[in-house]
Amino acid sequence: MGCCDAPGLMPLEEAMDNMLSRIKPIQTTLRLPLAEALGYVLAEEILSPIFVPPFDNSAMDGYALRIADLEQSKTLPLAGKSFAGLPFEGEWPQGTCVRIMTGAKIPQGCDAVIMQENTQVTEDGILFLQDEVKLNNNIRPTGDDIKQGDIVLPKGARLSPRDIPMIATLGVSHVVVVRKPKVAFFSTGDELKPLGEPLAEGQIYDSNRYGIKPLIENFGCEAIDLGIIPDCPKTLAETFEQAQQLADVVVTSGGVSVGEADYTKDILEELGEIGFWKLAIKPGKPFAFGKLNTAWFCGLPGNPVSAVLTMYVLVQPMLAKLAGHTEWKAPESIPAITKTAFKKGPGRTDYQRGVYTIEDGQFVVETTGNQSSGAFRSMSLANCFVVLERERGRVEVGETVQIQLFNSTLY
Known part of the structure; x- marks a missing residue:
């Protein structure tokens, strides 16, 4: 019996450990001009060759x-x-x-x-x-900011707009970085239509690729958009073969549920193996992770909020490890008092969309409204996730919850 046939849902923490334990950082390095190095991860620490300032x-x-x-x-x-x-x-x-x-x-x-x-x-x-x-x-005084020989940035740090000018003050013109992970992605489904074309009966616009691409790039990876792939086993298999030749990771949205036309899972079992499928997370239960012949695979749910949430919560740390970004940290959880009730049933860790403010020095949070996995408006309005524990039930006004403020990848 495979993982996908096992009863029950895998807890989020177990899935994360399972995934990260298998990922090995990319070893290929590049020597880049400093002006071209933004967003790359350092393969070597930066040591200061001079004092800053160099004179009193x-x-x-x-x-x-x-x-x-x-x-x-x-x-x-x-x-x-x-x-x-x-x-x-x-x-x-x-x-x-x-x-x-x-x-x-x-x-x-x-x-x-x-x-x-x-x-x-x-x-x-x-x-x-x-x-x-x-x-x-x-x-x-000389060296008041940086002393000669100081470690200015450690190996594994991702270069930000704040780091580049600091390195420039040292007179360092080139840096050694890890090659950015390449991520090929596509959407699946006969119901999906490209933007700018009229919708026929039963069709919807493909919005997921427009959420996935900027996240991949914000995670510090190279995005390869393979478009919309119809629900055709032969075409899907050919696209997977193409994708794994182009990329380190293949990300799909849709096709990993239990519908009759969801072929992705079957094709993956032919081309590679699935590490797990179905998580105790809401939204985002039908998330799949596995290995193709030459690339990793992440299968996102088809609903727009679920796709973005699982990219943010699950795929982001995986890509950070692949990129050698050892300085990456998960968003910090902060206690907040609820100003509105939050509907929930026990069984899955629930990431609800919320808006936080600070009142009298205390974080307070309220819902953005409709929490359906297909209602992306609530995601657009939010500035945090309200993370409700797996066995927790309904949350009333005035209770304490944990919130995660959106990091820079969602802004």
């Missing part, structure tokens, strides 16, 4: 001085200027100050910078109005 510099527009000179006189003649990229050069006479701008190199011997708001220009020089001046006032 001013944190303010103002005047560089020696505190000992200021103790002799509150007015100091101007000896010169230090600008960013144009430092003060030459001899610096005792008893004088140097005009300095933010980021400019500190002159040799300077031990404080007074910001210009605390000064006054006079005929005799610069009058300093600040009573107490501390040693190294407004001076950013």
